[in-house]
Amino acid sequence: MTHRTDDGPNPAGTRRWGSVLASALIVAAIGCAAVAAPAAATRIPASQPRAVLLHAHVARTGPNVHADAIESVAARRPLTRARTVLPVLGSASNRGSGSWLYVRLPGRPNGHKGWISTGRTRLSSTPWRILVKLSTRRVTVYRGGHVRRHFRAVVGKPSTPTPRGAFFIEEALSLSSYEAGGPFALATSARSNVLQEFDGGPGQIGIHGRNNLTGALGTAASHGCIRLGTHAITWLARRVGAGVPLTIIR
Amino acid sequence: MSSPIHLKRGLAGFILALALALAVPVAAQAAPVNLATVSPFVALAGTTVTNTGPSVLNGDLGVAPGTAITGFGLPAVVNGATHENDAVAGQAQSDLTNAYNVAAGQPVAPADDLSGTNLGNRTLTAGAYRYTSGALLTGPLTLDAQGDPNAQFVFLIGAELTTESASSVVLINGASPCNVYWQVGSSATLGTTTAFEGNLMALTSISLDNGASVIGRVLARNGQISLINNVLTRPLCPTETTTTPTPPAGEPPNGTVPPGTPGTTPGTPGTAPGTPGTAPGAPGTTAPVRPTVANGGAGAAPKRGGPAGRTRVKKATHNGSATIRSAPRKACTDGFRATVLGHMIKAVVFSLDGKTMGSRTNSPFAMSVRATPGAHEVSARVTYTDATKAKTMTLPYRACAAAVLQPPQGPSQFTG
Numbered sequence: 001m002t003h004r005t006d007d008g009p010n011p012a013g014t015r016r017w018g019s020v021l022a023s024a025l026i027v028a029a030i031g032c033a034a035v036a037a038p039a040a041a042t043r044i045p046a047s048q049p050r051a052v053l054l055h056a057h058v059a060r061t062g063p064n065v066h067a068d069a070i071e072s073v074a075a076r077r078p079l080t081r082a083r084t085v086l087p088v089l090g091s092a093s094n095r096g097s098g099s100w101l102y103v104r105l106p107g108r109p110n111g112h113k114g115w116i117s118t119g120r121t122r123l124s125s126t127p128w129r130i131l132v133k134l135s136t137r138r139v140t141v142y143r144g145g146h147v148r149r150h151f152r153a154v155v156g157k158p159s160t161p162t163p164r165g166a167f168f169i170e171e172a173l174s175l176s177s178y179e180a181g182g183p184f185a186l187a188t189s190a191r192s193n194v195l196q197e198f199d200g201g202p203g204q205i206g207i208h209g210r211n212n213l214t215g216a217l218g219t220a221a222s223h224g225c226i227r228l229g230t231h232a233i234t235w236l237a238r239r240v241g242a243g244v245p246l247t248i249i250r
Numbered sequence: 251m252s253s254p255i256h257l258k259r260g261l262a263g264f265i266l267a268l269a270l271a272l273a274v275p276v277a278a279q280a281a282p283v284n285l286a287t288v289s290p291f292v293a294l295a296g297t298t299v300t301n302t303g304p305s306v307l308n309g310d311l312g313v314a315p316g317t318a319i320t321g322f323g324l325p326a327v328v329n330g331a332t333h334e335n336d337a338v339a340g341q342a343q344s345d346l347t348n349a350y351n352v353a354a355g356q357p358v359a360p361a362d363d364l365s366g367t368n369l370g371n372r373t374l375t376a377g378a379y380r381y382t383s384g385a386l387l388t389g390p391l392t393l394d395a396q397g398d399p400n401a402q403f404v405f406l407i408g409a410e411l412t413t414e415s416a417s418s419v420v421l422i423n424g425a426s427p428c429n430v431y432w433q434v435g436s437s438a439t440l441g442t443t444t445a446f447e448g449n450l451m452a453l454t455s456i457s458l459d460n461g462a463s464v465i466g467r468v469l470a471r472n473g474q475i476s477l478i479n480n481v482l483t484r485p486l487c488p489t490e491t492t493t494t495p496t497p498p499a500g501e502p503p504n505g506t507v508p509p510g511t512p513g514t515t516p517g518t519p520g521t522a523p524g525t526p527g528t529a530p531g532a533p534g535t536t537a538p539v540r541p542t543v544a545n546g547g548a549g550a551a552p553k554r555g556g557p558a559g560r561t562r563v564k565k566a567t568h569n570g571s572a573t574i575r576s577a578p579r580k581a582c583t584d585g586f587r588a589t590v591l592g593h594m595i596k597a598v599v600f601s602l603d604g605k606t607m608g609s610r611t612n613s614p615f616a617m618s619v620r621a622t623p624g625a626h627e628v629s630a631r632v633t634y635t636d637a638t639k640a641k642t643m644t645l646p647y648r649a650c651a652a653a654v655l656q657p658p659q660g661p662s663q664f665t666g
Contacts, residue, residue, distance in 0.1 A: 049303035173660030201663025
């Protein structure tokens with residue numbers, strides 16, 4: 001028997017209302033009162049299951065080995081070589097194909113998801129969750145479903161906007177004092193919709209500090225990244241790690 | 251005085267109103283469904299029960315005739331007994347079959363055939379309702395008992411039951427999850443963050459998506475139950491008896507306080523076996539239904555010094571005792587809660603590394619401690635209401651590495 005537990009594509013064509021479920025995911029996951037939708041009152045989940053990859057995995061379109069391959073997901077992240085940790089959105093078990101996890105995937109296209117085998121993964125969970133509201137230029141940090149902090153932020157300017165959607169933190173890193181965006185950065189799974197590459201990177205959106213950067217907090221002045229004050233990014237980087245859900249809304 | 255014409259009009263109006271009243275569909279009265287030995291279970295499956303994440307089950311967990319129960323180590327919590335294909339689970343499955351068949355045999359009025367309609371955004375009164383094929387719930391479904399606490403709601407669903415994300419079953423005017431039965435002809439899937447109520451009896455399997463919660467039971471006859479980060483709470487129904495933890499030797503049962511003994515026995519809120527009230531990731535938080543705890547809960551301890559609890563304390567006794575605990579013991583990323591448990595406690599003064607944090611003179615004698623890097627020591631100075639000598643207890647701890655993350659150095663390649 002196959003069962004699916006979140007908003008992904010219908011693997012066997014047996015599930016109805018999949019598209020409705022998919023469109024409702026962001027709102028349901030955020031549960032933010034600011035979202036203009038009936039599901040805005042949805043509570044923030046207290047925790048988010050995560051899968052730590054102990055080995056490279058092939059992400060597929062369905063929970064079986066015969067489904068199309070989407071991409072290969074490396075076991076370690078490129079910047080720090082830390083293990084890849086992916087948010088788990090659902091699971092499935094097939095009598096013939098074993099157990100599978102429906103996970104968010106890093107990189108382009110933004111917000112894409114896929115199925116990976118549960119083999120060579122370790123399941124964990126995180127109580128943390130980050131919400132970025134672009135209109136107010138504020139970052140809200142949740143723990144256990146409750147608000148822990150609000151931070152003012154610099155978000156992407158109109159020509160290089162911060163992409164919206166459901167993402168996650170790929171890895172956390174500290175930056176040297178001479179680098180832009182220090183002292184810490186949270187590399188996210190989001191990629192700029194405008195800049196295909198930037199500064200030798202893949203146009204990756206980060207949540208980072210403001211060392212050696214201009215732009216006042218509460219403004220839209222970045223190339224797409226989310227800049228926080230030094231105290232705020234330090235607080236965040238000391239607590240939030242890989243696999244933490246990140247939701248960016250208007 | 252009314253004219254004949256007015257009388258005719260009035261009579262015609264009365265007949266019309268009567269006809270309209272009779273035309274309103276009245277739900278067929280549903281007969282009670284007896285769960286028998288299934289009652290203690292909050293989750294019962296036929297083949298396997300699998301869990302991912304910090305689910306909390308407030309009630310018994312069982313599987314029969316299968317044997318596989320996986321994914322229930324920490325952080326998942328089962329506040330109840332676990333039965334893996336034992337006699338208890340086997341009998342429960344047998345009784346589940348009976349209950350399922352009784353529910354399936356409920357008479358349904360033609361007007362209560364809801365086939366092809368969505369369960370969401372409607373209010374139903376007591377009765378039996380049928381879906382000849384699958385049923386979908388999008389949004390809230392309100393079940394109105396109209397003041398009758400025994401009102402029965404039975405849903406006969408020919409195929410699958412599916413709820414969309416953030417859907418809910420809302421019980422009003424005395425409706426009880428004990429009296430709501432969902433007889434599902436195949437499998438049931440509860441969408442993300444669905445708040446479901448009632449006894450969900452599926453012929454095959456039941457899947458709960460991330461964050462879905464149930465006040466009731468999930469009962470799969472032949473298939474599996476899969477959970478992801480869910481809270482399942484078995485309701486305490488009037489015909490059931492609460493499983494009361496056996497009090498320790500020498501302790502009065504069921505909260506009764508003998509003369510001369512102030513009821514100050516504290517407990518850890520929401521962590522006693524069989525006590526609903528815990529949520530994933532947040533030990534001690536309140537679940538939607540919190541039945542009265544007979545003994546051991548912090549809230550059950552009579553307030554010292556209150557009119558009802560005022561008792562004369564013999565200063566000459568030395569019956570005081572205290573122990574100190576921390577919770578959660580493993581997840582220390584956000585600090586922990588130090589709790590002093592014991593008898594005859596008058597006051598507790600908590601200190602961290604010798605610096606006073608605060609004092610507590612009422613149960614629960616507990617204080618939150620922040621997880622700061624390095625080794626530390628929490629001390630609790632306990633004084634008693636009787637002549638027991640005050641004592642100081644210590645609780646050394648070292649914040650786990652995850653308490654303060656140390657991100658490794660990396661290159662800045664972001665869009666800026």
